[in-house]
Amino acid sequence: MNYSRIAIIALGAAMTASLVAAPVDEKLVIDGELEMTTRAPSSDGHPLPEVISGWHYRTESTRALEADTFENPGMLGIEQGEEIWNTVEGSEGKSCASCHQDAADSMAGLGAIYPKWHEASGKPINIELQINACRVNNMGAEAYKFDKSGQKPLTAYIKHQSLGEPVKVNLEEGDMQAWWERGKEMYYKRTGQLNLSCASCHEKNNGKYIRADHLSQGNVNGFPTYRLKQGNLISLHNRFRGCIRDTRAEYPAAFSDDLMALEVYTTWRGQGLSVETPAVRQ
């Protein structure tokens, strides 16, 4: 028996009796005021007709948490991020606010257009790496290690300044198109003992149940997200690594070229959806 046959059996067994449920048909309105775009027509060349936020696949109580900023446990991380924004660190005696002042103005909309091309490094850059660039080059502070210190709350705080803005990646700049291609290859590449690709779960089987989880399209518009299971903010590259690990494959390092390419490609797949940071997921 070859690997793909085993994988089909494994996946089939995991999908409890092939339960299928449509994503709920509701609207996400934050605090009864800010209407979010959680369904959008897909970009040209997208394999699915419509892109749908992971919010639609969650239970009623989880959806309700995201709709209310006082109830959303991820908002504590946003408050933490705001504190870090205003804290002086490093040899230059500066905080983020020393140069960028009020994040509500200076960071507005930015979270919706990252990752973007970064000329100086000849690669795409995400918010996490831009924070590190500013810490090292502009503050005389050390780069945050992956998922450590203020990286998750500060990233979430910056993304939150774009709450509701539609995600858009600019593939025209630099070599973004080549990174998109590389990310697409990763998305469809079957890996691990289970021989599954991202597409096996999030494209072919979205809407089905895998164990107790309702499989979504795997969109990235809510990151960093608050995961109830972990009781914490979860970064995008942590989620990527978790999903790859679940196929019993070796996973690439955070911020490696492979995962940066995957970030470019998956962000493109979710274009048009509102930034939901901090989204609430199971």
Ligand code: HEC
């Ligand atoms: C000494 C001034 C200075 C400090 C302090 C500073 N930055 Fe910056 N930041 C800049 C400059 C200049 C740029 C634009 C050039 C570049 O990318 O380095 C920038 C760019 C950025 C961008 C990208 C803006 C865009 O248009 O895409 C983000 C996001 C950012 N900074 C966040 C931060 C955060 C978060 C901190 C605190 C950890 C911080 N910065 C600290 C000077 C600073």
Ligand code: HEC
């Ligand atoms: C074995 C099935 C499986 C595979 C393969 C898989 N995932 Fe997932 N993924 C899940 C499950 C289950 C969840 C949690 C429920 C959901 O949102 O789909 C999830 C969630 C996600 C989320 C969070 C969605 C949200 O709304 O917060 C992202 C992003 C994601 N996956 C990306 C990927 C990428 C990229 C790959 C390929 C490297 C991948 N996944 C491979 C099962 C899988």
